[in-house]
Amino acid sequence: DGGITQSPKYLFRKEGQNVTLSCEQNLNHDAMYWYRQDPGQGLRLIYYSQIVNDFQKGDIAEGYSVSREKKESFPLTVTSAQKNPTAFYLCASSIDLSSRGTQYFGPGTRLLVL
Amino acid sequence: AQSVAQPEDQVNVAEGNPLTVKCTYSVSGNPYLFWYVQYPNRGLQFLLKYITGDNLVKGSYGFEAEFNKSQTSFHLKKPSALVSDSALYFCAVGGVGGGNKLTFGTGTQLKVEL
Numbered sequence: 001d002g003g004i005t006q007s008p009k010y011l012f013r014k015e016g017q018n019v020t021l022s023c024e025q026n027l028n029h030d031a032m033y034w035y036r037q038d039p040g041q042g043l044r045l046i047y048y049s050q051i052v053n054d055f056q057k058g059d060i061a062e063g064y065s066v067s068r069e070k071k072e073s074f075p076l077t078v079t080s081a082q083k084n085p086t087a088f089y090l091c092a093s094s095i096d097l098s099s100r101g102t103q104y105f106g107p108g109t110r111l112l113v114l
Numbered sequence: 115a116q117s118v119a120q121p122e123d124q125v126n127v128a129e130g131n132p133l134t135v136k137c138t139y140s141v142s143g144n145p146y147l148f149w150y151v152q153y154p155n156r157g158l159q160f161l162l163k164y165i166t167g168d169n170l171v172k173g174s175y176g177f178e179a180e181f182n183k184s185q186t187s188f189h190l191k192k193p194s195a196l197v198s199d200s201a202l203y204f205c206a207v208g209g210v211g212g213g214n215k216l217t218f219g220t221g222t223q224l225k226v227e228l
Contacts, residue, residue, distance in 0.1 A: 004157075035218075040123075042204065043158075043218040058215070090157055099208025099216055100146050100165050105157035 003027040004106035006091050011111045013078065013085060021076045021109045023091035029104075031097045032074035036060060037088040037108075046089075049074055050097040078111060086113050116141040118207050120219035127195045127226050135190040135222045137205030147188040148206040148216065149179055158204060164188060175199070195226045 007022045025032065031050050035043040045058030049068040063082025068074055074093075078085045089109045094101040117140045127133045139145055146165050150158040162173025169181045179190045190203060205219040 006157075040220060042220040045215060048215070088155075092158075099210075102148070102160050102163060103216065104160065105150075107157045108155070110155070 004091060004093055004104060006089075006106035006109050008109060009107070011109055012114050013111060014114050016080045018077055018079050019111070021078070021089055021091075021111070023074045023076065023106060025072055025074075025091075025093045025104075025106075027093055027104065028071075029093035029095055030071070031094045031101070032068070033092040033094075033103065034058075034064070034066065034074070034076045035090045035092065037090055043090065046076065048097070085111055087111060116207055116209060116217045118205050118217055118219035120203075120205055120222045122222050123220075124223040124225065127224070129197055129226050129228050130194050133192050133195040133199070133224065133226070135203050135205075135224060137188045137190065137219060138186050139188060139205070139207040140186065141207050141209040143209050145186075145188075146208040147179070147181060148208070149173065149177070149188075149190050150204045150206065152202040152204065152221075161190070161203075195224075197226050197228060200224055200226045 004025045013019045033048040034046040037043050044060050046064050047066045049055040065077045091106040092103040094103045119138045148163045149161040152158050161177050162171050164171045164181045172178045177192050202221045204221050206216045208216045
């Protein structure tokens with residue numbers, strides 16, 4: 001988990017509410033990623049970013065949004081359009097976008113719906 | 115499209131015995147293969163990877179994995195299991211054919227008993 005921080009550890013969302021998950025890295029990595037983890041389904045890619053002010057949709061981007069205004073920060077917003085947001089969210093970073101590069105993960109944020 | 119299969123949801127091993135966690139993959143072109151470990155409510159920790167070269171890859175905590183191109187497999191092994199190895203293990207594959215993204219398996223729960 002070293003080098004990547006995520007906050008909060010637990011987050012509760014009310015119906016119709018947007019919530020933002022924080023991800024910060026001090027590894028000087030260019031690429032950053034957001035994954036969603038559900039039991040028995042492994043990790044699914046939500047969004048990824050290769051460079052500041054640029055990001056791409058992953059496999060399950062609907063109901064989510066991101067920004068990349070600084071190299072070290074890649075916040076994820078779970079919008080009210082995401083109807084099943086309860087999951088464990090993981091942020092990762094790598095030196096660059098090549099799949100040869102190792103991705104390093106943060107400790108995760110667990111999102112629960114009230 | 116690229117994919118990963120971890121055929122066993124759970125593997126049980128006695129402490130001191132060798133362990134194997136299985137992974138098979140499908141990808142266009144040369145594969146980049148990774149193993150990660152996850153402890154409860156934590157992020158993923160990198161164990162080892164295969165990019166090119168020697169088919170036997172050694173990683174953290176005494177783990178190793180063997181790349182077998184003909185069987186499209188990348189099984190994780192350890193000669194002598196410890197109770198502290200009990201965790202969720204993920205195999206992942208990447209490659210140019212997969213758009214430089216990683217695809218993760220669904221995970222294998224390893225339980226090491228005294």
